[in-house]
Amino acid sequence: EPEVTQTPSHQVTQMGQEVILRCVPISNHLYFYWYRQILGQKVEFLVSFYNNEISEKSEIFDDQFSVERPDGSNFTLKIRSTKLEDSAMYFCAGQRQRTTYEQYFGPGTRLTVT
Amino acid sequence: GQNIDQPTEMTATEGAIVQINCTYQTSGFNGLFWYQQHAGEAPTFLSYNVLDGLEEKGRFSSFLSRSKGYSYLLLKELQMKDSASYLCAVRDQTGANNLFFGTGTRLTVIP
Numbered sequence: 001e002p003e004v005t006q007t008p009s010h011q012v013t014q015m016g017q018e019v020i021l022r023c024v025p026i027s028n029h030l031y032f033y034w035y036r037q038i039l040g041q042k043v044e045f046l047v048s049f050y051n052n053e054i055s056e057k058s059e060i061f062d063d064q065f066s067v068e069r070p071d072g073s074n075f076t077l078k079i080r081s082t083k084l085e086d087s088a089m090y091f092c093a094g095q096r097q098r099t100t101y102e103q104y105f106g107p108g109t110r111l112t113v114t
Numbered sequence: 115g116q117n118i119d120q121p122t123e124m125t126a127t128e129g130a131i132v133q134i135n136c137t138y139q140t141s142g143f144n145g146l147f148w149y150q151q152h153a154g155e156a157p158t159f160l161s162y163n164v165l166d167g168l169e170e171k172g173r174f175s176s177f178l179s180r181s182k183g184y185s186y187l188l189l190k191e192l193q194m195k196d197s198a199s200y201l202c203a204v205r206d207q208t209g210a211n212n213l214f215f216g217t218g219t220r221l222t223v224i225p
Contacts, residue, residue: 033212043157043201043215056212091156095211101145101164103213105156 004106006092012112016081021109023075023092031095033103034067034077036060036088043091049075082113116140118216120202125222126192134187134200134219142207148176148187149201151218157201161187189221197223 005024013019025032034046048055049067066078079086089110093103117139126132138146145164149157163169163178163185175188187200199218205211 031211035213042217043203043213045212045214048212058212101147101162101205101211102159105158107156 004092004094004104006090006106006109008109009107010110010112012114013082015084015113019079019082019111021077021079021090021092021111023077023106024073025075025092025094025106026096026104027073029094029096029104031055031097032069032075033093033095035091035093035105037091037108038085038088046077079111082111084113087111087113116204116206116214118202118204118214120200120216120219122217123220123222125224126189128192128194128223128225130192131188131190132192132221134189134202134221136185136187136202136216138183138185138202138204138216140183140204140206140214143180143204144207144211145205146176146178146185147203147205147213148174148185149203149215151199151201153198160200192223194223194225197221 007022032049035043037043045058047057047061064080068076089108091108092106095103120136147162148160150160151157161176163176168177173190178185199220201218202216203213
């Protein structure tokens with residue numbers, strides 16, 4: 001059964017550095033999402049992406065964040081200058097079409113900013 | 115804004131039935147979801163309600179009352195592996211169908 005994959009599983013970076021988190025969604029999915037979960041807290045929506053552009057973004061998704069789907073398969077989240085408070089689990093999710101309801105989550109990337 | 119409330123923790127006995135409640139106040143509504151999340155893992159989809167009533171799926175059932183802004187997840191014949199966090203999430207009515215999650219209910223199943 002196809003799965004969403006994410007790399008790396010764990011990323012440690014120094015404050016101020018750029019990180020790129022990668023996701024390979026299920027091939028027939030059209031809608032893509034990034035969520036984050038700070039340890040012990042709720043899952044929070046960051047951004048949604050459809051047809052090669054951002055559909056919606058939350059207040060968390062400020063100018064330090066960007067998303068791309070550079071080659072039709074990978075879906076990336078870039079954080080330009082990481083802060084300590086960016087430490088969290090980052091989940092990528094995909095959805096087949098707008099009228100379906102299930103979002104398939106990847107296993108997540110644990111980002112630790114030191 | 116979105117406000118989704120659920121109990122922080124619950125404990126139940128193996129073989130028993132447990133009901134996890136969720137109340138929500140959201141600016142839009144296009145469905146309520148329940149996800150299961152084991153520690154350190156990704157959320158996995160359990161159920162979806164968009165109309166009032168009960169949806170049954172094996173040992174899991176989910177109920178929705180839109181007028182009350184209320185849902186519950188019912189787990190029957192509890193197993194030890196059901197120990198996990200259960201996340202209530204609401205889909206916003208905007209075009210992208212983003213999910214807004216509650217803080218989750220950590221369920222511990224004891225022998």
